[in-house]
Amino acid sequence: MTTTKKPVDVVIVGFGWTGAIMAMELSQTGLNILALERGAYQDTSPDWSYPNIADELAYGIRGKLFQPLARETVTVRHAINDTAVPYRQYGSFLFGNNVGGAGTHWNGQHYRPSPEDLEFHTHISKRYGEQFMPQDMQIQDYGVAYDELEPFLEQFEYTCGTSGRAGNLSGEIRQGGNPFEGPRKKDYPNPPLSDTYGAQLFADAARAVGYHPFPQPSSNASRPYTNPYGARLGPCNFCGYCERFGCFMYAKASPQTTILPVLMRKSNFALRTNSHVIKINLDSSGKRATGVTYIDAQGQQIEQPADLVIVSAFQMHNVRLMLLSGIGKPYDPATGKGVIGKNYAYQMMSSIGVFFDQDVTINPFIGAGAGGFQIVDDFNSDHFDHTTHGFVGGAYIYAGQTGGRPLQQLIVPPGTPSWGAGWKKAAKESYLHATSVSTHGSVMAYRDRYLDLDPTYKDAFGLPLLRITFDWHDNEYKMSQFVTERAQEIVKQMKPKATSVTLRKPGDHYDIRQYQTTHTTGGVIQGTSPETSALNRFQQNWDVHNVFVTGASAFPQNLGYNPTGTIGGLTYWSVKAIRDTYLKHPGPLVQA
Amino acid sequence: MSNKPSSPSRRDFLRQSLVAVPAVSLLGTSAIAQTQNVPATANAIYAPRYFTAPEWAFLQAAVDRLIPSNEDGPGALEAGVPEFIDREMEAAYGHGGYWYMQGPFVPDTPPTLGYQLRFTPRELYRTAIAAVDDWCQKQHQKKFAALSPEERDGVLHQLEKGEIQLEQLPAAAFFNQLWTNTKEGYLADPMYGGNKHMGSWKMIGFPGARADYADWIEQPGKAYPFGPVSIRGDKA
Numbered sequence: 063m064t065t066t067k068k069p070v071d072v073v074i075v076g077f078g079w080t081g082a083i084m085a086m087e088l089s090q091t092g093l094n095i096l097a098l099e100r101g102a103y104q105d106t107s108p109d110w111s112y113p114n115i116a117d118e119l120a121y122g123i124r125g126k127l128f129q130p131l132a133r134e135t136v137t138v139r140h141a142i143n144d145t146a147v148p149y150r151q152y153g154s155f156l157f158g159n160n161v162g163g164a165g166t167h168w169n170g171q172h173y174r175p176s177p178e179d180l181e182f183h184t185h186i187s188k189r190y191g192e193q194f195m196p197q198d199m200q201i202q203d204y205g206v207a208y209d210e211l212e213p214f215l216e217q218f219e220y221t222c223g224t225s226g227r228a229g230n231l232s233g234e235i236r237q238g239g240n241p242f243e244g245p246r247k248k249d250y251p252n253p254p255l256s257d258t259y260g261a262q263l264f265a266d267a268a269r270a271v272g273y274h275p276f277p278q279p280s281s282n283a284s285r286p287y288t289n290p291y292g293a294r295l296g297p298c299n300f301c302g303y304c305e306r307f308g309c310f311m312y313a314k315a316s317p318q319t320t321i322l323p324v325l326m327r328k329s330n331f332a333l334r335t336n337s338h339v340i341k342i343n344l345d346s347s348g349k350r351a352t353g354v355t356y357i358d359a360q361g362q363q364i365e366q367p368a369d370l371v372i373v374s375a376f377q378m379h380n381v382r383l384m385l386l387s388g389i390g391k392p393y394d395p396a397t398g399k400g401v402i403g404k405n406y407a408y409q410m411m412s413s414i415g416v417f418f419d420q421d422v423t424i425n426p427f428i429g430a431g432a433g434g435f436q437i438v439d440d441f442n443s444d445h446f447d448h449t450t451h452g453f454v455g456g457a458y459i460y461a462g463q464t465g466g467r468p469l470q471q472l473i474v475p476p477g478t479p480s481w482g483a484g485w486k487k488a489a490k491e492s493y494l495h496a497t498s499v500s501t502h503g504s505v506m507a508y509r510d511r512y513l514d515l516d517p518t519y520k521d522a523f524g525l526p527l528l529r530i531t532f533d534w535h536d537n538e539y540k541m542s543q544f545v546t547e548r549a550q551e552i553v554k555q556m557k558p559k560a561t562s563v564t565l566r567k568p569g570d571h572y573d574i575r576q577y578q579t580t581h582t583t584g585g586v587i588q589g590t591s592p593e594t595s596a597l598n599r600f601q602q603n604w605d606v607h608n609v610f611v612t613g614a615s616a617f618p619q620n621l622g623y624n625p626t627g628t629i630g631g632l633t634y635w636s637v638k639a640i641r642d643t644y645l646k647h648p649g650p651l652v653q654a
Numbered sequence: 655m656s657n658k659p660s661s662p663s664r665r666d667f668l669r670q671s672l673v674a675v676p677a678v679s680l681l682g683t684s685a686i687a688q689t690q691n692v693p694a695t696a697n698a699i700y701a702p703r704y705f706t707a708p709e710w711a712f713l714q715a716a717v718d719r720l721i722p723s724n725e726d727g728p729g730a731l732e733a734g735v736p737e738f739i740d741r742e743m744e745a746a747y748g749h750g751g752y753w754y755m756q757g758p759f760v761p762d763t764p765p766t767l768g769y770q771l772r773f774t775p776r777e778l779y780r781t782a783i784a785a786v787d788d789w790c791q792k793q794h795q796k797k798f799a800a801l802s803p804e805e806r807d808g809v810l811h812q813l814e815k816g817e818i819q820l821e822q823l824p825a826a827a828f829f830n831q832l833w834t835n836t837k838e839g840y841l842a843d844p845m846y847g848g849n850k851h852m853g854s855w856k857m858i859g860f861p862g863a864r865a866d867y868a869d870w871i872e873q874p875g876k877a878y879p880f881g882p883v884s885i886r887g888d889k890a
Contacts, residue, residue: 487726573766
């Protein structure tokens with residue numbers, strides 16, 4: 063039996079970064095807002111307090127902050143004719159859980175997209191010609207240009223108290239910032255954090271080679287900060303427990319530190335936890351959503367009527383909910399038609415272990431999630447001429463450390479035995495004297511890489527799991543090889559005793575066991591036409607105008623950057639359109 | 655790099671006395687302590703809750719080779735790794751509580767798609783230890799725990815490379831599980847039963863749960879002078 067609740071004006075599905083931004087901005091209109099979160103409430107205190115948070119086994123390895131895969135996971139296969147199998151243990155990417163979602167256990171690496179990233183198809187076609195792209199590559203434009211998005215990227219940085227140094231202030235290139243970034247109207251709200259020693263050695267070497275290192279934009283606050291909502295952050299202390307952990311210092315921007323202290327007090331906002339949305343309901347025309355159905359903590363089905371539905375769960379979960387709800391045409395790789403599940407993409411990393419003699423003391427345990435890193439962005443996006451290289455996209459090169467947690471972050475030189483006395487000796491001798499230099503690269507969208515519902519495997523409620531069909535394409539192997547070679551030039555200049563390289567080469571299949579990034583994208587992409595995208599440029603569904611879908615599911619292909627800065631900017635851009643236009647005249651914001 | 659253990663007699667004694675623990679623990683701990691010429695390790699009083707006596711003997715004989723005791727620092731036995739693993743077997747982890755364990759299972763999937771066996775960690779240990787002991791009995795006429803250190807190293811290398819055919823599971827999957835849990839017990843916070851006295855942290859120079867380096871970020875390249883602390887506040 064289904065119980066029906068009192069209608070609300072807006073229902074928000076999933077209460078992480080974008081759900082919190084939507085709720086905060088829409089609550090200022092006076093509408094009744096309800097957020098449904100399938101997990102529990104959690105906050106800095108008591109959930110992430112010191113010393114219990116400094117527990118690598120519980121958080122870093124067993125994944126205390128992650129979605130329990132026992133209840134719901136995804137299935138994975140490499141190619142269309144393969145049978146997918148479940149992602150049974152965490153490896154490649156990590157799903158968040160509970161209030162705040164992945165926004166609680168991210169590192170705070172806070173990037174903007176490059177201007178060309180947002181109009182990537184147009185840009186690449188214009189600069190290199192259509193033939194430069196392989197036939198099965200299907201990259202697209204976001205439908206929103208950098209200049210339009212810039213104020214909203216800034217708004218999210220000021221919410222987060224991002225620490226960094228501008229490289230392009232209204233067109234003026236500034237020393238020590240990223241000279242390749244799009245113009246920004248204002249500098250970062252906080253100065254950069256100090257560099258870790260590994261990052262300093264890298265930056266000196268990169269300058270000597272002729273590249274342009276700068277401090278990584280970091281949503282780890284470098285000083286006490288009060289954001290425009292009135293929420294307060296404290297300074298980061300380089301504790302070394304950042305990604306996979308909640309922040310006990312109130313220094314890492316998360317919904318809990320930047321939005322919830324203000325939002326939770328609003329009388330027109332309510333949060334219902336342990337509420338797992340299984341469907342967006344449509345009226346008989348199929349053109350309008352009437353609300354959502356969820357399963358509550360007791361297992362009862364509840365219908366929640368609402369005038370406006372914001373789908374703001376994690377990327378994968380947004381795609382799955384759209385498929386389970388029958389909104390939009392599912393993507394078919396055979397024809398290339400359909401939009402839901404289309405253009406799933408990931409990222410490709412490479413890493414160089416850098417080992418020094420005993421006289422160079424790196425102290426790897428002194429680390430912040432994002433602060434204290436140095437970045438070389440010379441070979442990302444379209445910051446360099448790709449003509450002779452035969453690939454599109456790129457990667458940033460980064461150095462520094464998020465911590466020296468020994469289970470995850472202890473590295474040993476090449477040639478070390480994998481166990482036994484030799485391993486132990488190498489661990490002892492390397493730990494304090496090693497760092498790493500890595501590349502963080504884009505992955506394009508392809509006709510045969512997509513998401514749909516698995517025909518076999520189910521979640522704890524008996525609903526089909528999402529199925530990923532993904533493997534690498536040549537473009538990405540070439541990209542990673544090229545940027546890794548640039549990174550190796552820098553590493554050579556660092557004059558290490560030994561190095562080790564992890565690089566994905568042609569023939570290496572996508573390996574679900576190896577963590578790379580949690581930056582999965584696509585599946586409910588935004589764009590310029592209902593034929594090729596699920597959402598218009600305001601993240602509004604083309605078919606059902608009172609459904610908006612936020613987050614990285616809207617990315618038409620993946621960036622070389624971490625996605626959160628772009629995600630936050632796009633959410634502020636979308637909610638501005640909802641407030642200024644949609645609420646006054648509910649209907650399509652873009653005519654198809 | 656030397657593989658030669660510094661004090662084989664002590665190491666062998668530790669292992670052999672620990673093997674006997676389940677049987678003698680009923681007498682209380684003093685009986686064990688009196689028989690030892692070396693300080694009793696905390697591990698000596700631990701009686702396994704999950705592993706049977708033959709499994710416990712196997713486990714100790716294996717982790718003793720994976721991380722042997724020598725002049726570089728404590729071995730897995732001194733660190734309490736077997737205790738850690740036994741405790742994990744009784745926790746949600748050992749029961750596969752963190753993994754998606756619904757079928758159908760397709761164990762011959764390419765390894766790049768991850769773990770696809772039906773075994774929970776505790777089932778994996780139980781099945782694999784019996785199988786490896788059987789194999790050792792056939793090959794060497796002894797169970798694994800009774801083999802010399804060099805012979806045990808040889809078996810572990812063969813397991814790692816998947817060169818031993820076990821009837822019910824791939825040998826490499828078991829080795830991977832064992833080595834993963836051994837490192838966990840060696841390097842995780844001591845409150846989980848391993849890393850006794852934070853010995854591994856002292857060895858490598860990790861300050862453990864200190865988690866505050868605001869003063870040190872401005873001192874690049876300088877040696878950090880403080881030893882580790884644990885979550886429960888112990889210092890070493």
